[in-house]
Amino acid sequence: MAKQIKITLTKGLVNSNIKQRExxxxxxxxxxxxxxxxxxxxxxxxxxNKVRHLVTVEEVD
Incomplete structure (x- = not known):
């Protein structure tokens, strides 16, 4: 079974550019x-990696 990552959005997208929102x-x-x-x-x-300032990442087993 492949490893899993948990991605959580921690900041808003108000001042982000279009690519980051997508x-x-x-x-x-x-x-x-x-x-x-x-x-x-x-x-x-x-x-x-492109939105690392907006999200947090945790490894899940």
């Missing part, structure tokens, strides 16, 4: 405090 939406996040669990792949890691 990345957050693609991750499946809509509201501040919302969390999603995704597989730990290079694709999701890259998306999280």
């Amino acid at each position: 990345n957050v939406r693609s991750l499946g996040l809509h509201k501040i405090g919302q969390s999603v669990t995704r597989e730990d792949t290079a694709v999701y890691r890259g998306m999280v």
